[in-house]
Amino acid sequence: MRIQRHGPMNPAITDVRNMEGSRSVMESSERAIFSRVAGRSGHRLDVGVLKEPAGYRLKIESDGNEVGVLFRLAAVLYCHNWSVMEAKISTPERTLISDEFLIRAGAAGQELDEGALKMMIDDLERLLFDGVSVLGYLTEHAREAPRPEIGYGEGQVFIRDLDEEVVIEVRGQDKSGLLLALSQAFYLMDISIMEASIFTDEKAQVHNLFLIDRSDIRFRNREFRTRLTEELRYLI
Structure with a gap:
């Protein structure tokens, strides 16, 4: 099949x-x-x-x-x-x-x-x-969820409006369980990911894009965007 x-x-x-x-x-x-x-x-x-x-x-x-x-x-x-x-x-x-x-x-x-x-x-x-x-x-499986390091790393998080869509962009150094940590944050905040593109280059730098459900009106709120950006930056 x-x-x-x-x-x-x-x-x-x-x-x-x-x-x-x-x-x-x-x-x-x-x-x-x-x-x-x-x-x-x-x-x-x-x-x-x-x-x-x-x-x-x-x-x-x-x-x-x-x-x-x-x-x-x-x-x-x-x-x-x-x-x-x-x-x-x-x-x-x-x-x-x-x-x-x-x-x-x-x-x-x-x-x-x-x-x-x-x-x-x-x-x-x-x-x-x-x-x-x-x-x-x-x-x-005797595995713990990835724990963020204390303080912010050198990663970057952007929330962009592109063609009437909301896209979350994450850049930073790859680490074990990073995708799990990011997806857990989305799950706990009840954020629906409609599409995503994940990429890690030969230098272990990640560039991830997440397309958000356009019906999520919380993304019209600047304070919500700021809080989400800070939460995600804490993970990378």
């Missing part, structure tokens, strides 16, 4: 790299290696994977979208010791998930073999559809 591909991301949040003349290798050789009705709620979960020189490209699609999905996905990758080098997060429709990650092993010799992939997919199903909390999941 081939994973169905959806339309392009919103032009307000194009990939942070210059992608002219290139395309995802998954467009020509992607194959679904896992597809089933997942969880007690009967949602569909499709996962495709492709090994590349830089790591593994993981494609996840489901019809179970809600606030906090990125938080749950990041928790699974964090607990299984995978670093996110690139990602494209999208919601082609409000009820759908269509996410693609380029992940790299956090330990020498770590492979995403059939057994490791099955454990990750089982965990995804539990967190996405079976009501398992992220904090409970982290405790189960």
Whole structure:
């Protein structure tokens, strides 16, 4: 079964790299290696994977979208010791998930073999559809949520208005669990991420863009934007 591909991301949040003349290798050789009705709620979960020189490209699609999905996905990758080098997060429709990650092993010799992939997919199903909390999941795996360092780092956070869209831009030094920490902050503040572009360069500098649900009227408030900017800066 081939994973169905959806339309392009919103032009307000194009990939942070210059992608002219290139395309995802998954467009020509992607194959679904896992597809089933997942969880007690009967949602569909499709996962495709492709090994590349830089790591593994993981494609996840489901019809179970809600606030906090990125938080749950990041928790699974964090607990299984995978670093996110690139990602494209999208919601082609409000009820759908269509996410693609380029992940790299956090330990020498770590492979995403059939057994490791099955454990990750089982965990995804539990967190996405079976009501398992992220904090409970982290405790189960004897992992703590990333803790921010005292004081502000050298990272930068901007909240921009682009073509009637609100985009949060995060720049800074990569660290273990950074995407998990950012997505946790969005979840706790009930901020819905409609699309995102994640990128880490060869010098471990991150450049992340998050497109916010345009119906969130809190972003019209300057004080809310200031408080959110400070909260996110504290994490990087």
